[in-house]
Amino acid sequence: MYKWNEFLTRRADLSKELFDHYWTNVHAPLVMSIPEVKRYTLRYVQQHNTGLVLEGVAAAPYDGVVEVWFEDMADFQAIASSGKWDAALKDVENFADVSKTAVLNTTEEVIYDQ
Structure with a gap:
């Protein structure tokens, strides 16, 4: 299993x-409109930062994390090499500071799976 994790x-x-709204209601539908995404993606999850900070633990400096599962890296590359993928990448600039994005x-x- 290959997984793409992007920290935004x-x-x-x-x-x-506004960040949460755009990411969920504008960006996600754009991503899901790409036929290759629907064909090769096993799971696509957005994790929105709740702001909860635990005492003694440093909070991550991100507003959200994207997790995307693929059967293998070739499936991810099939999406990334599609001409339609460029529009989704460009759209990230509308809501995220791409200079601070980490992948x-x-x-x-899997160690434990109930």
Whole structure:
């Protein structure tokens, strides 16, 4: 299993509410309109920062995390190489500070799954 994790920080001129709204109601439908996304993606999850901070634990400096699951890296590359993917990447600039975006590409090692 191949997983794309993208850590997002909202643009300085956007409130948390506007960031969350745009990401969910504008960006996600754009991403899901790409036929290759529907064909190759197993799971697409947006995690919106709740703002909860635990005492003694540093809070991550991100407003959200995208998790996207694929069967393998070839499936992800099929999406990324589609001409339609560029519009989705460009749209991120409408709600996120791309200079602060971090990406972590991983393979899953399931330790426990109930």
